[in-house]
Amino acid sequence: PGVPGRPEPPLxxxxxxxxxxxxxxxxxxxxxxxxxxxxxxxxxxxxxISVAAAQPAPSLSAAPTPAPAAATPTPADMMSSESFxxxxxxxxxxxxxxxxxxxxxxxxxxxxxxxxxxxxATAAAAPTDRLGYLxxxxxxxxxxxxxHRAIAELERSGVSGYILDLRDNPGGLVKSGIDIARLLxxxxxxxxxxxxxxxxxxxxxxxxxxxxxxxxxxxxxxxxRPLVVLVNKGSASASEILSGALHxxxxxxxxxxxxxYGKGRIQSVYELNDGSALFVxxxxxxxxxxTQIDKKGIFPDSSCSVSPSGGGASDDPFK
Numbered sequence: 001p002g003v004p005g006r007p008e009p010p011l012x013x014x015x016x017x018x019x020x021x022x023x024x025x026x027x028x029x030x031x032x033x034x035x036x037x038x039x040x041x042x043x044x045x046x047x048x049i050s051v052a053a054a055q056p057a058p059s060l061s062a063a064p065t066p067a068p069a070a071a072t073p074t075p076a077d078m079m080s081s082e083s084f085x086x087x088x089x090x091x092x093x094x095x096x097x098x099x100x101x102x103x104x105x106x107x108x109x110x111x112x113x114x115x116x117x118x119x120x121a122t123a124a125a126a127p128t129d130r131l132g133y134l135x136x137x138x139x140x141x142x143x144x145x146x147x148h149r150a151i152a153e154l155e156r157s158g159v160s161g162y163i164l165d166l167r168d169n170p171g172g173l174v175k176s177g178i179d180i181a182r183l184l185x186x187x188x189x190x191x192x193x194x195x196x197x198x199x200x201x202x203x204x205x206x207x208x209x210x211x212x213x214x215x216x217x218x219x220x221x222x223x224x225r226p227l228v229v230l231v232n233k234g235s236a237s238a239s240e241i242l243s244g245a246l247h248x249x250x251x252x253x254x255x256x257x258x259x260x261y262g263k264g265r266i267q268s269v270y271e272l273n274d275g276s277a278l279f280v281x282x283x284x285x286x287x288x289x290x291t292q293i294d295k296k297g298i299f300p301d302s303s304c305s306v307s308p309s310g311g312g313a314s315d316d317p318f319k
Contacts, residue, residue: 030137033150035130035157130158132225135165136180139172139238144179151183151222161226164252171237171263181245182207182219184227184252189219190288191245194266202283227252231300236261243298244287256300264293 132154136143154162181191185207194203207219229243229252240260246252264285270278284294291298 027140027142029146030140030143031146031150032135032137033154034133035154035159036133036163038129038131038160130160132157132159132162133165134162136169138169139174139176139180139242141173141176143172143176144183147180148183148222155223159225161228162223163228163230165230166235166239166243167230167232167256168234169236169239170234170261171239174238174241177238177242177245178205178207181242183222184246185219185249186221186224187219189245189249192241192288193286193290194283195286196283197281229254231256231260231298233258233261235298236263240264240293240298241285241287244289244291244293247298247301248288248291253302254298254300255302255304257303257305259297259299260293262293262295262297 132151134147134150134154136147151162178191181189188206188208190204190206192205193201194205196202227246229246231239231243231254235243235256240263243252243254243260247254265281266283266285267279268282270280272278284292286292287298
């Protein structure tokens with residue numbers, strides 16, 4: 001305001017500029033990734049994790065995975081120096097204690113943000129001291145591209161293995177799940193099969209085949225390092241399809257507190273005159289080994305859970 005009794009100074013019209021607003025669509029990434037330092041993770045007992053045998057799989061579950069040759073260690077053998085044993089598939093397998101500990105990793109134990117933020121620490125850490133952690137919240141259209149960039153960066157940082165966290169991932173685009181599987185599997189593996197409502201086989205989707213919606217060429221994995229997939233009751237749909245594909249192709253060990261959600265149906269939608277809609281199930285997904293996903297879910301190779309905390313504290317380690 002001007003001085004009382006004096007008029008306001010004239011407005012300089014040349015200082016007024018017209019501003020145009022522009023709206024842009026921004027694609028938010030569903031992926032968070034970082035490198036975890038294995039020595040800082042601790043053991044399951046130190047982190048309050050109780051490790052138990054996984055629940056037995058239903059009768060339609062996959063057959064026991066054949067034991068690999070002595071020259072080809074399993075992902076669990078390669079990742080674990082302190083392994084625990086479970087018997088979910090009728091046999092004993094070694095699952096990584098480090099992976100179990102990751103399920104309750106506190107934010108203070110990881111390097112947050114871009115991997116290059118602490119170049120000195122990255123250079124000083126030995127490759128065996130770091131695990132690549134990938135947490136995918138949904139299978140959106142840009143999930144595979146984000147995963148590609150993350151794995152490439154983690155490979156350059158020298159990680160010794162990977163943890164793919166699909167907990168509470170409700171799914172999304174099946175094609176996105178196929179694209180991510182292409183980053184982790186070689187050749188022409190079968191990813192899933194589609195059966196009719198009565199169980200009759202309809203289609204088998206194999207990478208590089210005519211049924212592959214991503215293209216006619218086979219896949220070449222970005223990494224062959226050991227892989228553990230974390231799941232829980234909130235992992236559904238495309239999460240279960242990808243988990244089953246990686247497991248049945250002997251690419252990953254599944255770790256979780258229980259079986260996954262169990263959503264593996266294909267539905268057709270019919271819009272009615274009153275504005276409502278009718279969903280009709282026309283087919284369902286099954287894993288390469290024949291495990292029915294719908295209403296059953298994927299059972300983990302090893303089951304672990306976080307011990308309840310006292311004092312009213314949240315049991316969610318990420319809160």
